[in-house]
Amino acid sequence: xxxxxxxxxxYLYGLPITNTVVSTWVMMFLIIALAILIKFMKPSYGEWLxxxxxxxxxxxxxxxxxxxxxxxxxGTLAIFLLFAxxxxxxxxxxxxxxxxxxxxxxxxIVFFAVHIYGIREKGLWGYIKDFASPIFILPLEIVxxxxxxxxxxxxxxxxxxxxxxxxxxxxxxxxxxxxxxxAALGMLTGVLQAYIFLVLASLYIASGVEIQExxxxxxxxxKEGAKS
Amino acid sequence: MWELDPSxxxxxxxxxxxxxxxxxxxxxxxxxxxxxxxxxxxxxTRQPDAANDLRTTLLISMALLESxxxxxxxxxxxxxxxxxxxxxxx
Numbered sequence: 639x640x641x642x643x644x645x646x647x648x649y650l651y652g653l654p655i656t657n658t659v660v661s662t663w664v665m666m667f668l669i670i671a672l673a674i675l676i677k678f679m680k681p682s683y684g685e686w687l688x689x690x691x692x693x694x695x696x697x698x699x700x701x702x703x704x705x706x707x708x709x710x711x712x713g714t715l716a717i718f719l720l721f722a723x724x725x726x727x728x729x730x731x732x733x734x735x736x737x738x739x740x741x742x743x744x745x746x747i748v749f750f751a752v753h754i755y756g757i758r759e760k761g762l763w764g765y766i767k768d769f770a771s772p773i774f775i776l777p778l779e780i781v782x783x784x785x786x787x788x789x790x791x792x793x794x795x796x797x798x799x800x801x802x803x804x805x806x807x808x809x810x811x812x813x814x815x816x817x818x819x820x821a822a823l824g825m826l827t828g829v830l831q832a833y834i835f836l837v838l839a840s841l842y843i844a845s846g847v848e849i850q851e852x853x854x855x856x857x858x859x860x861k862e863g864a865k866s
Numbered sequence: 867m868w869e870l871d872p873s874x875x876x877x878x879x880x881x882x883x884x885x886x887x888x889x890x891x892x893x894x895x896x897x898x899x900x901x902x903x904x905x906x907x908x909x910x911t912r913q914p915d916a917a918n919d920l921r922t923t924l925l926i927s928m929a930l931l932e933s934x935x936x937x938x939x940x941x942x943x944x945x946x947x948x949x950x951x952x953x954x955x956x
Contacts, residue, residue, distance in 0.1 A: 643948070697922065789933065796936035803943075834929040837922075 644737045658737035665721050691716055698840045700848050711751050716836045723828025726802050735798045745791035748839045756846035797831050876951055884942040891938025899931050
């Protein structure tokens with residue numbers, strides 16, 4: 639039970655504060671310090687990072703969308719996950735994403751971002767109309783919205799927790815050199831999972847933004863067909 | 867065998883069941899991932915220009931396939947470490 643649930647460290651006004659929350663705070667200060675350092679020492683690194691995330695988002699989004707619109711949500715998620723997934727290599731710290739509450743919160747952010755970007759792009763009525771475009775698809779669409787949110791959360795949680803747990807188990811058996819390659823594998827998995835989360839989130843947002851375009855294209859084709 | 871008290875019996879059965887479950891839950895996604903990698907390598911050798919696109923798609927689909935094994939692992943971790951039957955009845 640202790641292995642897969644976070645431990646409560648202290649209570650703040652009656653709220654239980656777990657060790658993952660404490661390591662999230664440490665990580666937040668680390669990221670802020672790093673951002674300030676980059677801003678004043680080497681601004682070109684920050685530019686390069688933004689460009690890199692932009693390219694990943696742009697490779698998934700439809701071609702006429704500017705990836706900079708989505709950078710606010712997706713870039714923040716990517717940087718947070720990149721740090722959170724490999725944070726357990728620091729002694730005394732646990733990965734914030736090895737707690738299912740963190741990953742569910744992130745997945746819910748993505749869930750709302752899909753609808754907010756969709757509504758901003760097409761208006762409320764246009765978005766609902768697109769969402770239920772053949773009406774018999776509507777129940778399946780609703781189910782898929784929820785199941786994709788759940789799978790987004792559980793995938794990240796399971797991957798990070800399982801690699802951390804494997805390292806811990808091997809560390810109990812052989813506390814010397816042997817856990818190092820497994821920790822390296824865990825870091826690789828963590829970076830890969832951050833990438834996967836970013837790509838899937840932009841894929842879902844793209845699917846929320848995009849349907850209108852297909853509809854418009856079909857109407858245009860129909861009009862052209864009627865003309866000729 | 868039948869003189870065991872029920873909670874021990876349930877623990878033994880849980881360990882047996884979770885071992886079988888993790889074996890099956892690892893074999894099937896591993897085979898499917900192997901097929902995916904094989905097809906992607908075929909595609910790369912045929913068309914080296916498309917290697918970048920294929921690599922991105924391969925990584926995403928590998929993670930999606932891998933997550934099914936992770937679901938099995940999660941269920942088994944819950945059964946082993948936080949067994950609901952043992953917690954509720956014994």
